Amino acid sequence: MRSSQQIRVLAFDVFGTCVDWHGSIAREVNDLGLVGRQGAIDGAAFATALRAGYKPAMARVRSGELGWTKIDDLHRMILDGVLADIGVDLPEADRAYLNLAWHRLSPWPDTVSGLARLKSRFIITTLSNGNLGLLTNMAKAAGLPWDCILSAEVFRHYKPDPETYLGVCEVFDIKPSQMLMVACHKDDLRAAASHGCQTAFVERPLEFGAGVSVDLSVEADFQFHAVDFNDLADQLGC
Amino acid sequence: MRSSQQIRVLAFDVFGTCVDWHGSIAREVNDLGLVGRQGAIDGAAFATALRAGYKPAMARVRSGELGWTKIDDLHRMILDGVLADIGVDLPEADRAYLNLAWHRLSPWPDTVSGLARLKSRFIITTLSNGNLGLLTNMAKAAGLPWDCILSAEVFRHYKPDPETYLGVCEVFDIKPSQMLMVACHKDDLRAAASHGCQTAFVERPLEFGAGVSVDLSVEADFQFHAVDFNDLADQLGC
Numbered sequence: 001m002r003s004s005q006q007i008r009v010l011a012f013d014v015f016g017t018c019v020d021w022h023g024s025i026a027r028e029v030n031d032l033g034l035v036g037r038q039g040a041i042d043g044a045a046f047a048t049a050l051r052a053g054y055k056p057a058m059a060r061v062r063s064g065e066l067g068w069t070k071i072d073d074l075h076r077m078i079l080d081g082v083l084a085d086i087g088v089d090l091p092e093a094d095r096a097y098l099n100l101a102w103h104r105l106s107p108w109p110d111t112v113s114g115l116a117r118l119k120s121r122f123i124i125t126t127l128s129n130g131n132l133g134l135l136t137n138m139a140k141a142a143g144l145p146w147d148c149i150l151s152a153e154v155f156r157h158y159k160p161d162p163e164t165y166l167g168v169c170e171v172f173d174i175k176p177s178q179m180l181m182v183a184c185h186k187d188d189l190r191a192a193a194s195h196g197c198q199t200a201f202v203e204r205p206l207e208f209g210a211g212v213s214v215d216l217s218v219e220a221d222f223q224f225h226a227v228d229f230n231d232l233a234d235q236l237g238c
Numbered sequence: 239m240r241s242s243q244q245i246r247v248l249a250f251d252v253f254g255t256c257v258d259w260h261g262s263i264a265r266e267v268n269d270l271g272l273v274g275r276q277g278a279i280d281g282a283a284f285a286t287a288l289r290a291g292y293k294p295a296m297a298r299v300r301s302g303e304l305g306w307t308k309i310d311d312l313h314r315m316i317l318d319g320v321l322a323d324i325g326v327d328l329p330e331a332d333r334a335y336l337n338l339a340w341h342r343l344s345p346w347p348d349t350v351s352g353l354a355r356l357k358s359r360f361i362i363t364t365l366s367n368g369n370l371g372l373l374t375n376m377a378k379a380a381g382l383p384w385d386c387i388l389s390a391e392v393f394r395h396y397k398p399d400p401e402t403y404l405g406v407c408e409v410f411d412i413k414p415s416q417m418l419m420v421a422c423h424k425d426d427l428r429a430a431a432s433h434g435c436q437t438a439f440v441e442r443p444l445e446f447g448a449g450v451s452v453d454l455s456v457e458a459d460f461q462f463h464a465v466d467f468n469d470l471a472d473q474l475g476c
Contacts, residue, residue, distance in 0.1 A: 072411070123378065132388070132392075133410045136410070137361075147374050147377065148373075148377075148387050171369075171370045173310070
């Protein structure tokens with residue numbers, strides 16, 4: 001049941017939903033002018049390769065194969081692997097700097113204005129697998145006006161583990177139906193919905209770069225479907 | 239050694255340092271017009287009695303006598319005890335509302351402007367024993383412009399346990415000497431200093447209400463001593 005009346009907290013996925021990881025990483029890599037075994041490295045392909053390692057890395061933590069490891073460290077393991085695969089020999093300082101590109105991701109054009117409107121009526125918090133330091137640095141650089149920064153790091157569980165969604169409800173002492181999970185990823189929303197949270201799908205057609213198709217279809221399972229954050233603010237009466 | 243050059247993160251104690259718990263609680267209690275066994279309840283005395291239960295309640299968690307219990311719940315235990323002691327019979331809804339007075343504490347006159355200046359140069363985070371929901375609601379109501387809200391709740395340890403100060407350093411991937419602990423409580427600062435953090439004492443002469451004397455003496459152990467947050471911003475070149 002859709003009921004914006006009872007919503008008190010909006011929890012946002014961040015990578016893809018709030019910020020353009022693909023475009024930002026591609027830009028930084030292209031600026032570096034990396035050369036590998038087979039010639040110049042294409043930033044867009046590099047960004048896609050990094051991201052491909054993301055869910056498998058978290059799966060190792062979720063399964064217990066790896067102890068708790070924050071995203072900065074998982075990102076570094078993935079980065080080292082991709083660089084080795086394509087034969088790029090990058091000095092440690094450059095490698096450390098590039099790994100923090102995830103702290104410098106750019107917001108989508110509607111993100112900051114949309115969040116400011118949503119913040120006027122609701123508590124807006126992150127609920128990201130990104131670590132607290134990453135999310136704080138990103139918010140400061142991009143001007144994201146969070147009321148609170150929550151992360152898998154707080155709950156020591158990665159999404160879609162139940163402890164993350166239910167952890168937000170516990171932090172704010174609310175029922176799941178009073179929390180709206182906002183994401184451009186349907187699996188994230190379905191997991192939140194399975195615990196009774198309300199859900200808002202936001203279209204991010206360029207998440208994986210231009211020309212890569214993304215499932216933007218409307219699903220009856222989600223309470224809200226918005227083309228961007230300002231559209232969501234309209235629908236929520238902000 | 240005092241070195242503002244290397245400071246990257248300012249971690250703030252909140253109750254007393256950023257907000258006037260005594261004045262705010264006293265005002266709410268006086269507004270309620272409570273009557274106890276011996277007549278009308280004085281808000282200032284009530285605030286002092288509540289706060290007297292604070293460290294002993296956390297000590298029960300720190301010692302392991304109580305499992306992890308967040309401040310909202312410790313506050314409620316203390317409130318129920320004080321109301322029983324003075325013979326005030328308060329209905330559940332009023333009791334729950336009064337317990338959340340800690341979410342509505344007013345900032346000191348310099349808090350918001352000082353934090354805005356300090357935020358321009360440093361990451362500013364809470365490091366409070368207050369829980370995340372409390373600190374978020376307080377920030378939203380009082381306009382405190384935190385970059386990040388960290389709490390004992392994140393580390394599952396109350397200050398002055400080492401896990402809290404060192405936890406902030408881990409979150410931001412910094413050395414203790416790159417963190418400045420800001421507080422009006424010398425025991426909090428001494429604990430932070432014992433782990434290598436830099437320290438700033440801020441005078442809050444009215445923390446316990448008018449006429450209650452507070453130790454404001456300058457100590458060589460602390461790198462900074464400020465009369466308020468704007469003075470601290472001056473000293474830190476913001």
